[in-house]
Amino acid sequence: MPEWLEVVFRTLSAVTILFIITKILGKRQISQLSLFEYITGITLGNLVGYISLDTDTTWYLGFIALSVWVVVSTGAEYLTMKSKKVRDILDGRSTILIEDGTVNEKALEKERLTIDEFLEQLRKKDVFRVADVEFAVMEQSGDISVMLKKEYQPLTADILGYHISSEEEPKTIIMDGHILSDVLKTAELKEEWVRKELRKLNLTLDQVYIGQIDSKGELSVQTGTESFPKPANSSPKDQITELVKRLQDDLMMRKELASNDKDRLKYQEALDQFRTVMHAYQNKQT
Structure with a gap:
């Protein structure tokens, strides 16, 4: 050979x-x-x-x-x-770099991590001020995990006391113009339903690059150049309703996060006045 x-x-x-x-x-x-x-x-x-x-x-x-x-x-x-x-x-131990908001200089030296490298890793976690960090640890892999101080953590539905139903993972049922039969079976859907939904969008199966169904059973499609269905143009009335709801939710959130009863009472008064004005506006529209 x-x-x-x-x-x-x-x-x-x-x-x-x-x-x-x-x-x-x-x-x-x-x-x-x-x-x-x-x-x-x-x-x-x-x-x-x-x-x-x-x-x-x-x-x-x-x-x-x-x-x-x-x-x-x-x-x-x-x-x-x-x-x-x-x-x-074999894997090593994780190293605490920040504890109770204080940087551990010896830990940085132990891991041979310069301040510039440390700040770079924090920026990769969308943290630009060290004072915002409550706890940070270098994992065995070399990645740095960060926990922000409570006042800098993003608001969640749980913090606001809202109970939200669980969200199911969207299922990809069409890929490169082909229906994925196993995924479709898992979603308890039939090919006839998929083709019917595509006809509503004036699309054929071979035009579809990616097709997914969400937890509500709604089909969304990407053709590679366009996405379907197109977002509906909302009327001024719908936009006003959405803005009103956002403002009301914002006032309720600020009321819940108020640090004392006096501030909480002020937000409640603002809420009551806001609802009175909106009620009068709705009556005028009808």
Whole structure:
């Protein structure tokens, strides 16, 4: 066999085996790497390079070395799942960088993290002022997790005391002009229904690039150049109603977040006056 053909054959074999090994080792090898997984990745890459290009007569020994690393890595992953001590040794421990709003200078030095690098990581979390952070920790992967102080955290429905029904994940039922039968079956829908909805939009199936249904059972379509259905143009009356609702919700929110009874009473008075004015406006419109 010519040497160039042997290199081609060995490279294809090595890539195939490396793909199988990566599947065995799991998704963590291609996402957030621990120190041990990082070393494993480098080693496997070097071994595959040896198998592909080394033209000596014992190149096949590289496959034995690969097998050994697979056993070692798989065994290490199993031990980390079963033992906290082993996990701390192989994966390392997380490091607290900010606690109770105070930066831990020694922790930054321990992780060899400069102030510029630290601020850059915070900006990636949409945090531009260190004083806004209550707690920050560097994970084993090197990523930094941040918890803002309560007064700087985004408002949620739970904080406001609102009870909201759960939202289901939109299901993609059409892709590249083809209906995904398994997803459609999971959604308990039929192809006839899909084609009927497409006819309402004056579209054919082969025109659809992406088609999804939401938790309400409504179909939305992307053709690659346009999206359907088109948003309806709301009337001035609908826009006024929406603005009124937003203002009323804003006043109610400020009332709930008021720090004392006096301020809370003022917001309640404003709410009552607002409702009186709106009631008079609605009567005038009718």
